[in-house]
Amino acid sequence: MYDPTVARLTYRALLGRRRALILFALPVLLVVIAALVRGITGADDQTASDVLGGFALATMVPLIGVIAGTGAIGPEIDDGSVVYLLSKPVKRPTIICTKLIVAIAVTMVFSAVPTLVAGLILNGNGQQIAVAYTVAALVASIAYAAIFLLLGTVTRHAVVFGLVYALVWEALFGSLVAGARTLSVQQWSVAVAHKVTGGDIVTSDVGLPAATVLLVAVTVLATWYAGRRLRALTLAGEE
Template sequence: MSTVAWITTRGLLGRRRFLLLLPLPILMIGVALIPRFEGVSPQEWAQPVLVAMGFTTLLPIVALIVGTGVLGAEIDDGTITHILSKPLARWRIVVPKLLVAIAVTAASAAVPFYIVGALASGPRLGIGLVVGSTVGAVLYSTIFVALSLISRRPVLLGLVYVIIWEGLLSNLVSGTRVLSVQQYALTIADKASASDLLNGNVSFAVAVVMSIVVTIGFLVLAIRKLSSFSVTGETS
């Protein structure tokens, strides 16, 4: 498993795709610095930056780039056949790749979230945001890794999911919030930070239980889907 994780990390960080992870975190920090140094109250700018830029845009987009890349690139170029030909249980392939996706996504999101949170309200909010964004990284990464095995167009489907479901419906239609990864992450960040700058729209219990259900469900789906691949890289 460690070998698979190392190969995945080296391949992911060595691709141009990794450069796509940098603009959004830098932009989020830059946008927060402007009102902070102009003396604007955090009550006016923290919510739009943290929620609209952070939980709605940065976190899912970074997870999409990374999550669809750890297996999707190998499926596209055919090198997945080399891994499938090894006598490895399929979960020993999926799990380390998923862990790499989670680690890279969480690290990419943690820095801007902590900095913006600290600028808005101090370290407690920064740490709470790191906790919430890490939960979001686990959930989004699991979904997008599974999606890369289900579809030949995982990035396109992922964008539709992020924009339509997470970006529009979960914020406009209250009934869909109980099925929103964004809302789970936001609620957990709210609980961990105890800040009035955040406002989770689902209960903490729902956020925790649904996070576990989504993670296990999509992980099992990814393992089962990879198990259906033949050595040619096609589903049987």
């Protein structure tokens, strides 16, 4: 379920000059914010959790997921070059799985690594906060990549809808509105972070068993439906 040629082309598309600049900008901003906060407040566990949860997990990770997930396939569908890819002797599920793996890898590298660095800057991993949010970022990267890859196969405006989801639902409603938190990838991943810390610094409205089931279900269903959409696109092109 993995094709090296498809992977190489997808990496090249995602790490092109313009997208690479955007991908690097958010992690750099997080590290700068962490350094400034540490300089102003010193090492404080609650402050570290607030910064990592409020900016890294609620804003940076979903935005990077939007860029990687939609960019893995959306541009090819928009400009019609996906027809050439589909004409190759590669199974459609293999194409989707390969692009998902690439999107997950890019999202993880550009979100989890800077989250760990920022956490170490903020409080030196006191109470395992840096590691907890890093693990949460890794887990969230998988679900976000699948969701936004699906979005890239569903609409030509995937980036716009992805940004609305990331900034409005995840960053705003997912953090502030109690009812929406149970349907937020952010809160599901925070449940994982809570388990890692084992304390009260990191809290989630969703229990770990439910969060695990929801993360797996969303990832599997999004990947499956993206494959169906790609097969439908193939049939339309062949007709």
